C-alpha cells in the first residue's frame with residue numbers, strides 16, 4: 001500500500017517526502033518492526049512513540065505516521081492524532097475485516113470472559129465457525145493463541161486478527177471490549193453486530209477518574225451501534241442489556257440498535273427464575289422471547305446465571321433455536337481460572353477464581369456462602385498500578401464473608417507490595433474482622449500454603465484474583481506463578497507432612 005492512500009483517509013494530514021512509498025505492514029512498537037513496515041508514533045502514558053522513530057527506521061520501517069516532524073530519514077504522514085489515525089489506517093490496511101464477519105462485543109466490569117466462552121460455545125456447537133478474543137487467549141477456529149497483551153487489543157493488532165478470522169471463514173468473532181479499549185479507540189471503526197453489557201461496578205477509577213466517566217466509556221460500544229443499519233437482516237444490530245443494572249437504561253437510550261434485555265430481578269426479554277445452586281452447578285428456569293427452557297449449567301453462582309442469560313439472549317438474536325442454545329450452554333464444564341476446583345482428593349474444597357473487583361469478590365463469596373458446609377478461608381490481594389480506592393473495599397467485602405483471611409500480593413507491578421496490603425487492611429478492620437482472623441502475608445505462595453494448611457474437613461479455601469494467570473508481575477518483571485499449581489503442591493504437602 002502507498003503512503004498517499006492513507007492521506008486520503010485523514011482530512012487533516014500532510015505527506016512529508018515521497019507519497020508513493022510502499023509499505024507492507026503496520027507496527028506501533030519499534031521493537032517489533034519488520035523491514036517494509038509503516039511505523040506509527042503514538043504518544044502513550046509511559047513513553048512517546050515519536051522517541052522510537054529512529055529505532056523503527058533502523059529495523060527497516062520505510063515510512064512513519066507522526067503528529068510532528070521527527071528525526072528520521074523516511075517519508076512521513078503527519079496527522080493530528082496518531083492514535084485515531086492508527087484505528088483508521090489499520091482498518092483500511094486490513095480491508096475492513098469486521099464487515100466480513102459478525103462481531104459480538106461484550107463489555108462490563110465483570111463476566112466478559114465467561115460470557116464470551118458461553119456464547120462462543122453456543123455458536124460453535126451450532127456449527128458456526130468462531131473466533132474469540134479476550135484476556136485468556138485468542139481463538140481462530142481451532143487455533144489458540146495465548147494473549148500476552150491487553151484484554152482488548154490495540155487497533156493495529158485487532159484488525160490484523162480480524163482479517164485472519166475473515167480469511168479463515170470465521171462466521172462470528174466474540175470478543176471482550178474493555179473500557180480502556182473503548183476509551184483509547186482500540187475498537188474505533190470496528191463494525192459490531194451486537195454489543196452485550198454485563199454489569200457496571202467499581203473498577204479502573206485510576207484510569208477513568210469517576211464512575212460516570214467509566215460508564216461513559218462503556219457506553220461508547222452502544223452509542224456506536226446500529227447507526228449503519230441498512231435494512232438487511234445481515235446488517236441488523238442488537239444491544240443485549242442487563243436490565244437489573246442501572247446503567248442499561250442509559251445504554252438503551254444511546255443506541256440505535258434493537259435492545260434485548262435480560263434479568264433475574266425484573267421483567268425482561270430473557271429472564272431466569274427458580275434458581276437452584278450447589279457446589280457442582282446451577283439450575284434455573286428461563287423464559288425467553290422464543291419460549292421457555294430449563295437450564296442446568298455446570299458453572300457455580302448466581303452471577304453465572306447472569307452470564308448465561310446474556311449469552312442466551314445474544315444467541316437467540318442470531319436465530320439459534322432454544323434447544324441448541326441450551327445444549328451449547330450446558331456443554332461448558334468450566335472457564336479457565338473461574339471458580340476452578342483444585343482437587344487432589346482432599347476433604348475440603350479449594351477454588352481458584354479471577355475475582356479482582358469488589359463486586360466480583362462479593363458475587364464469588366456469596367455463591368460460596370450458599371453451599372459452604374465448613375469455614376470460608378480466603379486468600380486475595382490487589383493489583384499494583386491500578387485503582388487504589390478499590391483496595392479497602394475489596395478488604396471489607398472479603399472480610400464480611402470469610403472466617404479467616406490471608407491478605408497477600410496479586411500482581412504488585414511497579415508498586416511496593418507491602419503498601420498494597422496496607423491499603424487493603426483498613427477495609428478489613430472496618431468490616432469488624434478481629435486481628436486474630438486475618439494475616440497480612442506479602443508472599444503469595446506462603447499465603448496459599450498457610451491457607452491450605454489451616455483448612456479442616458468441609459472448609460472452602462478461595463484463592464482469588466489471578467485465576468488463569470500463569471505469572472506474577474513484581475517490579476515490572478513477570479515470574480512464573482500459577483495459583484492452581486501452588487495450591488496443588490500445598491495440598492500434596494499436607495499429606496506428606
Ligand SMILES: CC(=O)N[C@H]1[C@@H](OP(=O)(O)OP(=O)(O)OC[C@H]2O[C@@H](n3ccc(=O)[nH]c3=O)[C@H](O)[C@@H]2O)O[C@H](CO)[C@@H](O)[C@@H]1O[C@H](C)C(=O)N[C@@H](C)C(=O)N[C@H](CCC(=O)O)C(=O)O
Nearest residue numbers: 028029030042044045046047049052150151152154178180
Ligand atoms: C493505559 C493503557 O492501556 N496503556 C496501554 C497502551 O500504552 P501506551 O499507549 O501508553 O504506550 P506506552 O507504553 O506509553 O508507549 C507509547 C508508544 O511507544 C511504543 N514503544 C514503546 C517502547 C519502545 O521501546 N518502543 C516503542 O515503539 C509503544 O508501542 C506505544 O505505541 O498501549 C500499550 C501497547 O498496546 C499497552 O501495553 C498499555 O497497556 C498497559 C500495559 C496496561 O496496563 N493496560 C491496561 C490498563 C488495560 O488496557 N487494561 C484493559 C482493561 C482490562 C479489563 O477488562 O479490566 C485491557 O483491555 O486490557
Ligand SMILES: Nc1ncnc2c1ncn2[C@@H]1O[C@H](COP(=O)(O)OP(=O)(O)OP(=O)(O)O)[C@@H](O)[C@H]1O
Nearest residue numbers: 109110111112113114303338353354355360363364
Ligand atoms: N456477571 C458477573 N457479575 C459479577 N461478578 C462476576 C460475574 N461474572 C464473573 N464474575 C466474577 O468476576 C471474575 C472475573 O470474571 P470474568 O473473567 O468473566 O470477567 P471479566 O469481565 O472478563 O474480567 P476482566 O475485566 O479482568 O477481563 C470471576 O472469576 C467471578 O468471580
Ligand SMILES: N[C@H](CCC[C@H](N)C(=O)O)C(=O)O
Nearest residue numbers: 356382383386410411465466
Ligand atoms: N483486567 C484487569 C485484570 C486484573 C487482574 C489482577 N490479577 C490484577 O493484576 O490486578 C486489570 O487489568 O485491571
Ligand SMILES: [Mg+2]
Nearest residue numbers: 112113135176
Ligand atoms: Mg476478561
